[in-house]
Amino acid sequence: MKSYRKELWFEVPTRRALLNITPTIVDCLRESGIREGLALVNAMHITASVFINDDEPGLHQDYDRWLEHLAPHEPTSQYLHNLTGEDNADAHMKRQIMGREVVVAITAGKLDFGPWEQIFYGEFDGRRRKRVLVKIIGE
Amino acid sequence: MKSYRKELWFEVPTRRALLNITPTIVDCLRESGIREGLALVNAMHITASVFINDDEPGLHQDYDRWLEHLAPHEPTSQYLHNLTGEDNADAHMKRQIMGREVVVAITAGKLDFGPWEQIFYGEFDGRRRKRVLVKIIGE
Amino acid sequence: MKSYRKELWFEVPTRRALLNITPTIVDCLRESGIREGLALVNAMHITASVFINDDEPGLHQDYDRWLEHLAPHEPTSQYLHNLTGEDNADAHMKRQIMGREVVVAITAGKLDFGPWEQIFYGEFDGRRRKRVLVKIIGE
Numbered sequence: 152m153k154s155y156r157k158e159l160w161f162e163v164p165t166r167r168a169l170l171n172i173t174p175t176i177v178d179c180l181r182e183s184g185i186r187e188g189l190a191l192v193n194a195m196h197i198t199a200s201v202f203i204n205d206d207e208p209g210l211h212q213d214y215d216r217w218l219e220h221l222a223p224h225e226p227t228s229q230y231l232h233n234l235t236g237e238d239n240a241d242a243h244m245k246r247q248i249m250g251r252e253v254v255v256a257i258t259a260g261k262l263d264f265g266p267w268e269q270i271f272y273g274e275f276d277g278r279r280r281k282r283v284l285v286k287i288i289g290e
Numbered sequence: 291m292k293s294y295r296k297e298l299w300f301e302v303p304t305r306r307a308l309l310n311i312t313p314t315i316v317d318c319l320r321e322s323g324i325r326e327g328l329a330l331v332n333a334m335h336i337t338a339s340v341f342i343n344d345d346e347p348g349l350h351q352d353y354d355r356w357l358e359h360l361a362p363h364e365p366t367s368q369y370l371h372n373l374t375g376e377d378n379a380d381a382h383m384k385r386q387i388m389g390r391e392v393v394v395a396i397t398a399g400k401l402d403f404g405p406w407e408q409i410f411y412g413e414f415d416g417r418r419r420k421r422v423l424v425k426i427i428g429e
Numbered sequence: 430m431k432s433y434r435k436e437l438w439f440e441v442p443t444r445r446a447l448l449n450i451t452p453t454i455v456d457c458l459r460e461s462g463i464r465e466g467l468a469l470v471n472a473m474h475i476t477a478s479v480f481i482n483d484d485e486p487g488l489h490q491d492y493d494r495w496l497e498h499l500a501p502h503e504p505t506s507q508y509l510h511n512l513t514g515e516d517n518a519d520a521h522m523k524r525q526i527m528g529r530e531v532v533v534a535i536t537a538g539k540l541d542f543g544p545w546e547q548i549f550y551g552e553f554d555g556r557r558r559k560r561v562l563v564k565i566i567g568e
Contacts, residue, residue: 254391286467
């Protein structure tokens with residue numbers, strides 16, 4: 152069994168953003184030399200997500216509005232977590248809906264994807280350096 | 291390390307439905323010959339889910355109502371994504387709540403499940419052919 | 430490839446609670462002797478979650494309120510599932526938002542975590558014995 156590990160660093164200048172990280176994961180896979188196995192890609196921070204969906208800007212705005220509707224940032228006083236001095240409780244909620252991680256099949260040296268699958272980093276509390284972990288195991 | 295891959299095809303005649311695919315995954319596992327490892331089962335489309343829950347028809351209707359409440363299909367004009375000519379933005383939301391994938395432990399040649407765990411394909415934008423990927427790695 | 434399996438048992442005295450199970454998972458990892466690979470930790474019951482987030486009591490109260498807002502327990506008659514004699518339909522919803530499972534990278538014999546990542550068992554229908562499965566594969 153081979154295993155590969157890499158940390159990806161992001162510093163998103165806004166509070167929230169969705170970044171397509173598929174090309175970077177493809178680079179990791181090539182670097183790993185693994186042709187059959189599983190890739191785990193996860194946010195290492197608890198106010199961010201890694202998820203798979205469509206790279207369509209309208210949809211990304213829809214996600215942002217929808218997440219704000221389900222877990223609004225304001226008023227920040229509605230969350231007990233924010234009594235710790237944080238203002239990011241909503242980001243902890245948004246991340247649960249969008250998910251921490253994806254596991255992707257590796258087949259014949261490629262991400263084994265359907266036609267529209269793309270991997271996104273979902274930032275919900277940006278403006279600082281945060282990490283994503285890529286771990287690939289297989290042969 | 292052994293690895294096994296199979297695509298399952300579905301054509302759901304309605305917009306939304308939940309299908310119990312556990313027997314098919316059991317067949318895949320038997321075909322793989324793998325006795326210890328992990329199975330990844332994921333939707334290859336971004337308006338569908340694979341998830342684990344209970345095979346109880348009342349609960350499935352509850353899920354449908356609840357998802358419609360959290361991410362309504364109508365009015366379709368409320369979503370920017372639908373300006374692309376699609377009418378399925380809500381399906382992209384529903385899939386995030388229900389999840390893209392499950393990872394299941396394989397122990398002694400079986401899906402290592404609790405008493406009520408069953409694997410479902412969750413279709414939120416049906417009436418066309420769509421795929422699920424089964425990838426099993428182990429020994 | 431090595432593989433390790435353990436069942437963890439919980440009996441939460443209240444209907445809902447979040448338990449930090451990270452130390453137990455660390456013990457499992459040590460017991461497994463696996464240094465490179467993947468760990469799957471999943472609820473074996475369909476009214477409970479395993480998820481990764483912050484160990485902050487205010488946040489945990491926020492999660493409870495927020496999940497109650499998105500999928501209220503009362504009135505229990507609003508859910509068809511509860512016609513089966515259960516009163517836990519809401520727990521099946523809450524578990525979908527918080528997720529069934531986490532997959533964690535194992536690197537150099539450790540859980541490969543960011544600074545605040547902790548693993549929780551999320552109970553949404555407690556007051557009885559329920560299980561979590563730990564499966565670790567690697568070398």
